[in-house]
Amino acid sequence: MYEPIRSKSVHSTMAGAASSDFPHRSREEELDIQLAGHLAALLAVTDELRGLTPSADLDSAAERLAAQVARLRGGRPPLRATASATGDPAALHRRAHTLAGRALVVAASRADTAVAILTAGRMDAHAAAITPSADADRRCVAP
Template identity: 80%
Template sequence: MYEPIRSKSVHSTMAGTASDFPHRSREEELDIQLAGHLAALLAVTDELRTLAPAADLDTAADRLAEQVARLRGGRAPVRTPVAAVTELPVLHRRAHALAGRALVVAASRADTAAAILAAERMDAHAAAQGDPQELSGTAQ
């Protein structure tokens, strides 16, 4: 029914053959993803700090920068001054979504420190939006 493949595959799938490109483990891929999500959350947090300076945002930004540096092998994240053009509710929604993504990746790689930080940021941004908190797990 189908014509057989006549040319050699461009992908090396044979056991024992050397590859021309580096492979990363699942753990390394998750570290890269988590660092990216946390760096994006840091950028939004810096925007929020520009629009509405607050001590808790300063603390959160410092903690996010520490986690990104840890995941990137000690390299600090690039932080640039931002021109605040976005409204606060939009930034809080964006930060909440980014923190949620970071929480999923942190949970999948069993990174407790990053998961706790992401969950705290989700709660803080949900509270800033006026959303009801449903993470407690208690029924009323």
């Protein structure tokens, strides 16, 4: 029913080299790369937010995120975004919340407690920035 394979597979050897000569990454290395990418994206959004609505909390978060990205990348510091004065802060907070959630999932998978705590805190901060406070709701409602 099926025709047998008559030639050597190109995937088993390449230019006469054994397949064990190819560099393969471990699961931990792959998770490190993925986590560093999520944190770098979160850092970029945080830098954008710092340009629109400067705060000590965002400054502190940006520094902690940069330190974690550098740690995961073997000491190489991340590129930092230049803050622009345009954009929708609510949309950026939603984006940051999503990115922090993705990073939290990877951090939990790799059992990185420091990053998990940092990203959970960022999720809380961005969620609080997105949802209006109870005082604002009471002011909007007519008695």
